[in-house]
Amino acid sequence: MNGSSSNDRAIQLGHFEQRTLLETGRDLIESQDPEFILNNLLLISLGKLRVSSACIIVHGPGEDRYVISKGKGRFSHLEGQMLNHEPEIGSLKKGVYHSRELPELFEGLELSKDAVMFHLRTSTHHIGFLCIEPTFRSEAITTQEQDFIENLCLITSATLSSSRMFEELKKINRRLDRKVHDLDSLFELSKDFNQMQSIDELSRTMKFALLGQLFVNRFLFLFKEGGQVRALVQSGLQIKVLEHNPLVLFDIPRVMAVETMADFGVDSSSTDELEAWATYLTQQKIHYVLPVESQGETLGVIGIGNKSTGQALAVDELDFVLSLANLVVLNIKRIQLLQEQLLNQQFQKELELARTIQEGLLPKKLPFIEGLDIAAINIPSKQIGGDYFDLFRLNDGGHLLSIADVTGKGVPAALLMANLQAMIHALTLQETTLEAATGTINDFIYTNIPADKFITFFWTKIEADGKTLKFVNAGHDHPIVFRRSTSDPMNEFNAQVEQIELNEGGLLLGVLPTLAPYTVSYFTLEANDVVIFYTDGVTEAMHPTTEEEYSLNRLKKVVLRHLDKTAEEIKNAIISEVNEFSNHMRFDDLTLIVVKKE
Amino acid sequence: MMKHFTITKRQEEHIAILEINGELDAHNAFQLEQQFKTLIETEAYHIIVNCSNLEYIASAGLGVFMAYIEDIRNLGGDIKLSNMTDGVYHVFDLLGFPSLYDIHRDESEALSSFKTQK
Known part of the structure; x- marks a missing residue:
């Protein structure tokens, strides 16, 4: 079947390689999925070099390790594993490395002495390596083959770094989406709150919002009114919340972790009381305290634990809790004002009645x-x-x-x-x-x-x-x-x-x-x-x-x-x-x- | 745009026959990978890939064959290829696959090659 002369063959192979590079370039441009990009690089390398085992290791920026992102052949079972090694990134200038040059990585991956590592990099970033284990083929990798793979690695790296950026963007977008979602729910809640006529109703809704929005099932909302503190909302806690003096909690100046709040005692007795609270709240798996202010005065304090998945709340999520609590406090004040007005109206009616009685007499x-x-x-x-x-x-x-x-x-x-x-x-x-x-x-x-x-x-x-x-x-x-x-x-x-x-x-x-x-x-x-x-x-x-x-x-x-x-x-x-x-x-x-x- | 590519699976005694149709490239290579993985999981290590309707194969497609051949041979089986068109064979040949892979003119030849090995 093969009737071509060796010269023709070399030309045809060159054409095929060019075509592969072109196709790969196009595929890479079309795809922003790192998974696909890595897989493609591996498969083409396997095919081109006629080897059956290869893997890609990616350096975690700012970390002293690599992760085996993708593997074929004997590496396919190692995907996701870590490889502890801090590279001297500044000195990694070459496109191809052999065993004596990066002994730690070769040992870590148990690569043979004939294995080759192709550098995945952009002009500014070190991404990682494509590691080829040529055990399946008998002859050594030729210079032409090596050049081809190097080229492939270069165009792949460029896309990879842009797709990493894209992933980063996606993450930021997700965060923004989350923010928008949070704002939407706050907006919805504030509309709901406005319709509510009782503090009980407010408290209940707050509880469900925290459970539903953040999956937090341990929290506490204390509300101060006329020097008295009431636990308006409470979930997942053992009762007897107000065993300690709750007023000290209202002196906490900002959102903070429960362990650190005793540092904010104004004197030794309040420090002691805050310590007692910290012990109690830690026992109850409450990890953060958030003061809720209205017109410069702390009217509420929220204690909140982790999500039911065990995850700690992120800063954005604590913000959400605070905004929610602010809404609740505002609406409590609104309801109280309304009740006062009603009471006043009632009183006025009574007075009218009294006046009528008196006049009649x-x-x-x-x-x-x-x-x-x-x-x-x-x-x-x-x-x-x-x-x-x-x-x-x-x-x-x-x-x-x-x-x-x-x-x-x-x-x-x-x-x-x-x-x-x-x-x-x-x-x-x-x-x-x-x-x-x-x-x-x-x-x-x-x-x-x-x-x-x-x-x-x-x-x-x-x-x-x-x-x-x-x-x-x-x-x-x-x-x-x-x-x-x-x-x-x-x-x-x-x-x-x-x-x-x-x-x-x-x-x-x-x-x-x-x-x-x-x-x-x-x-x-x-x-x-x-x-x-x-x-x-x-x-x-x-x-x-x-x-x-x-x-x-x-x-x-x-x-x-x-x-x-x-x-x-x-x-x-x-x-x-x-x-x-x-x-x-x-x-x-x-x-x-x-x-x-x- | 996703190119047309399908795989049909048949069984001939203990031998699994995959008919691959259309164009095998970077975008659909995972389909063939998945087939090989499934066969290995079900301990079907004797595999013929019938390429009669394979119109085109890209480098990534060739890579899929390389990725599983060693595993399957270590497990006592093999992947044999058959019924390639001249164009497709040319690519395999260019990259030196004939020295690594057992490539047959047609499926029956591949089948009997499995049987004589046995």
Whole structure:
């Protein structure tokens, strides 16, 4: 079959070699798969040199060893094995090496003395060697064959180094992909979190995100609120997490390994506590602690272990955990704010209700009483206190005037006031005295309200004659009668007006059962007498800057200045002065009744 | 683009016959490698590769033959080649394969060569 002359044969072989190099060049350009490139180099070398065993060893950059990347024949079982040898890369200048030149590698691969190593290199990098074991052929490798393989090694090396670069790029791309994926999931999670209404829901989602995204099943999320620390999320840990003082963990300045965190104790006791934590967390296979900040304050601390595969978390992954925790903290704050708002709304509704109750209890219109000029006002504060006053006509032609201050604010005070109002109206229908009725009310209130609640109460029956007052004062601010004295007109201004306090009666309501009966007192009004009934909302109105109280003294002075005016004018004078004094700030209800005897 | 290459496997008594069809080059050499590996694993060491439909063989394809021949001979078997077209034989010949490989004109010749060895 072979009829060619030896000269023709050499030419044909040369053509074949060129063709092989060209094809290989094209194949290499098309492929970026190092596996393929190495395999191709080996197979062509085997075919060309007619040997059956060869391998490629690749130097790990920065490492003192080679890995047997690919092997054929007797090397096929050695793929992946390491070969410890640190080459002097600078001195590797040749394309081909024989046994005496690289004895360590030849021994390591158990190569025969006839074996040849072809250098795989680019102008800047040492990649490794193609090792040929020519045991199968009898004759030595010719120079022509050697040149061919050298050429093959050169073009393969070039591609290999670019494909290694490509692999590197792929790795970076994978990392970027991972980042994008992480960001996507954070974005998704943040949308989910925004919909959530409870902290439990947040915690649960965080737990699943950590499990699902990072395959971490050991973690702990502590959250600080008002100096208290709660373990919001906890997975894979033995309980009793908060056995040690958790507050020290919130002083850790940044993400760090559990073993090193004791270095950040601010003093010896916190160092001890951090050491105790480090021991505990290490036992629980928690390896990292991450402080979670919000507006410059550490609000959360995460402890996290390895992945369930045993792999430690990478920096990127710790970043993900931190971002996730930040989202959770933000949303906890959002939910808390929302809850506060709801609570506030609830409270506002309650106050509306209390105001409605209170308004309903006060007289819509004052009755006309022959011979008396009467003005009254009740100004509820924003929070609604428990001021109450009433004035209504009795069956015998007399009138009953009451003024009271119930402790507390809001609905409870309004309800208690409603009780008082109901009792006052009920008792007046019965044949009973003012003092006995006061005792009955006291006993009722005493048995029905908590110990810290009480009522200051004053009531008086204005007899049908329009001047006789029959009254009981149960601990209320003393109503004051201002009476212009005619007996000693030569005295100074103050002395000209007598001030009589209506103070007798007994204990305030609701403090003790009625042991001693309340006493009733009488007072007879004279012409031009002015009586001021008030609650502490008047005298305790506060100056906005000095925090001084308006005081009884100022009240008396304003009354004295306007003593000759009508009840309405006196009332208005007092209110405008109080308003001016307190700059219209009101912390308590204010009730004022002015009665002037004509 | 992947060139057309297929392998058909037959069995003649204890002898495995691989018919390789199309163009054997760097891209599909792994297919033939895989076949040889499988045969060695199943202890079928007597192999004939029928090249009647092999249109072209590249260096990498030749390498596959070299990679397994020694193993198989050490295991007491052989790879024999048969039915090569002139063009294909020329390549084998150029590279000096006839001195290493048992190459036959046709399959029956290869078969009987196995039988006489036995």
